[in-house]
Amino acid sequence: MKYFDIVVVGAGPAGLAAANAAAAGGGSIAVVDDNPVAGGQIWRGGPQQQSDIRAGAMWAALQAAPNVSFLPHTRVLYAPAPGQLQVQTAATAGSAGSATTLHFNHLIIATGARERLLPFPGWTLPGVTGAGGLQALVKGGYPVAGKRVVVAGTGPLLLAVAATLRERGAHVVAIVEQAPLPALARFAAGLAATPAKAAQALRLFAQLRGIACLRQSHVVSARSNAAGVLDAVRVQRGKSGAEQVLDCDYLACGYGLLPNLELAQALGCATTVHHGQTVVQTGSWQQTDVPGVYCAGEGTGIGGVDLALVEGRIAGLAASGQTQRMQAALDERAHWKKFAARLARAFALRPELATLAADDTIVCRCEDVPHGELRAHTSWRSAKLQTRCGMGPCQGRMCGGATEVLYGWRPDAVRMPIAPARIATLIATADV
Amino acid sequence: MTSSATTLVLTIDAHTIDVPAGVTVAAAIALACDGVALTRRAVGGAARAPLCGMGVCHECRVTIDGRAHQLSCQTLCAPGMRVQTLGGAA
Numbered sequence: 001m002k003y004f005d006i007v008v009v010g011a012g013p014a015g016l017a018a019a020n021a022a023a024a025g026g027g028s029i030a031v032v033d034d035n036p037v038a039g040g041q042i043w044r045g046g047p048q049q050q051s052d053i054r055a056g057a058m059w060a061a062l063q064a065a066p067n068v069s070f071l072p073h074t075r076v077l078y079a080p081a082p083g084q085l086q087v088q089t090a091a092t093a094g095s096a097g098s099a100t101t102l103h104f105n106h107l108i109i110a111t112g113a114r115e116r117l118l119p120f121p122g123w124t125l126p127g128v129t130g131a132g133g134l135q136a137l138v139k140g141g142y143p144v145a146g147k148r149v150v151v152a153g154t155g156p157l158l159l160a161v162a163a164t165l166r167e168r169g170a171h172v173v174a175i176v177e178q179a180p181l182p183a184l185a186r187f188a189a190g191l192a193a194t195p196a197k198a199a200q201a202l203r204l205f206a207q208l209r210g211i212a213c214l215r216q217s218h219v220v221s222a223r224s225n226a227a228g229v230l231d232a233v234r235v236q237r238g239k240s241g242a243e244q245v246l247d248c249d250y251l252a253c254g255y256g257l258l259p260n261l262e263l264a265q266a267l268g269c270a271t272t273v274h275h276g277q278t279v280v281q282t283g284s285w286q287q288t289d290v291p292g293v294y295c296a297g298e299g300t301g302i303g304g305v306d307l308a309l310v311e312g313r314i315a316g317l318a319a320s321g322q323t324q325r326m327q328a329a330l331d332e333r334a335h336w337k338k339f340a341a342r343l344a345r346a347f348a349l350r351p352e353l354a355t356l357a358a359d360d361t362i363v364c365r366c367e368d369v370p371h372g373e374l375r376a377h378t379s380w381r382s383a384k385l386q387t388r389c390g391m392g393p394c395q396g397r398m399c400g401g402a403t404e405v406l407y408g409w410r411p412d413a414v415r416m417p418i419a420p421a422r423i424a425t426l427i428a429t430a431d432v
Numbered sequence: 433m434t435s436s437a438t439t440l441v442l443t444i445d446a447h448t449i450d451v452p453a454g455v456t457v458a459a460a461i462a463l464a465c466d467g468v469a470l471t472r473r474a475v476g477g478a479a480r481a482p483l484c485g486m487g488v489c490h491e492c493r494v495t496i497d498g499r500a501h502q503l504s505c506q507t508l509c510a511p512g513m514r515v516q517t518l519g520g521a522a
Contacts, residue, residue, distance in 0.1 A: 034487055034506065035506055036507070036508050092508075092510065114486065114488045117484075124474070126469075126470055126479055126480060127468045127481065128483070129484075129485065130484050133482070133483055134485060136484075136486050137456075137482055137505060140505065141455025141456060141459035141460075142456070142482075143459065143466075229467065249467075260488075365474070368474050368476040392490070394488060397488050397489070398483075398488065398489050420490075
């Protein structure tokens with residue numbers, strides 16, 4: 001058992017900003033993350049490795065703070081009681097892994113987002129990854145030098161992914177963006193309100209010179225070679241629907257981001273629908289409706305690193321009782337929320353994307369449940385009970401985002417443990 | 433990370449390979465075959481490979497040092513590690 005004034009779950013920008021702001025309050029703080037190093041997705045590989053100087057500066061400050069502990073490779077499993085979280089540390093070389101209960105007065109949920117992946121024929125082939133997914137793999141040393149990659153899906157993330165891949169020696173065959181040109185043009189014009197984002201976009205376009213950017217286009221299917229590995233994708237271009245085959249070794253395809261809500265939901269935090277997405281409902285200090293529990297970053301709605309940083313800061317100040325220092329952060333948050341709204345409008349999914357799966361296309365990858373078995377059902381619960389959709393190790397995290405788009409289902413409440421747990425962990429803490 | 437000067441040795445199925453320190457097991461599997469890292473077999477028998485890259489989808493799970501269902505995208509390589517893919521004999 002370990003006791004902390006504040007536990008922060010997630011060591012991405014929101015979590016690090018929260019811990020950093022709270023540290024000045026003097027209480028004991030733990031930052032928990034399931035990855036081996038801090039940084040979350042956008043600062044993957046460690047905050048000290050990033051070109052964004054805010055990352056390194058915050059990490060250095062946290063390392064120097066005597067009241068902040070970092071618990072890497074640690075997953076939150078469930079809440080045994082209010083004010084407690086059961087966590088499990090992964091087995092690593094020389095250690096079998098361990099389990100412990102964290103006690104806290106305040107909890108800041110900064111669990112970030114995952115990608116929304118949509119099923120199409122061939123999307124289960126080896127070589128098809130998420131867009132941010134391949135970027136994350138590459139940042140972990142996954143080799144792409146000399147490989148042909150199609151980057152597809154939607155959102156500004158595609159540009160960042162293509163830039164990372166090119167930097168690591170990949171041949172980016174094309175960037176395939178589903179949003180139509182007028183929406184993209186409006187979004188680009190809106191960047192005038194956020195000069196730093198505009199500068200970032202210009203830098204990315206310079207890095208991506210020479211790569212074909214197809215707009216209002218999407219991947220309709222993926223094909224394999226004799227070895228069962230991806231070797232080409234079929235892309236539908238523009239309104240006319242002309243199709244084109246692109247040979248490739250990898251398809252990095254993601255349709256935007258979805259907040260990771262499982263921990264907040266498991267704790268009973270209320271959610272709401274914002275810009276068409278289910279998000280954690282928060283008040284002006286990032287507080288949820290559960291006393292002592294705050295949420296910051298993508299969990300409150302997809303808004304990017306700048307919104308995550310300022311929300312984290314507000315949550316950290318609120319949880320540590322430093323509310324008098326908050327006004328500037330509240331103003332900044334309002335500014336970045338407007339950016340988030342423009343992002344959601346520009347990259348709204350086109351309805352065709354919900355119609356790509358064939359009857360034999362697998363939708364639930366954990367349990368191999370195809371579209372043909374699912375489309376007759378009227379709810380997530382019915383499908384789950386009769387087909388095992390969403391009952392594998394990802395617990396519906398991947399197919400839940402897809403079935404929402406395909407069938408309009410919203411997943412039921414989450415069940416604990418919210419991640420696969422070792423039996424030894426459960427036995428050690430069972431109240432029997 | 434890939435430009436790291438130090439390397440370490442681990443075993444992927446029957447192959448012993450050298451990888452740069454700091455890379456993930458998913459990366460090591462791809463380095464070992466110079467292609468897509470095949471990690472597990474689906475319920476229907478098809479080979480699967482890393483998908484989300486961030487510990488959510490569980491497609492990248494492999495057996496590491498005899499322990500099944502380890503996420504190769506979130507595990508860093510360690511010297512002497514033994515990795516079994518595609519449900520290879522444990």
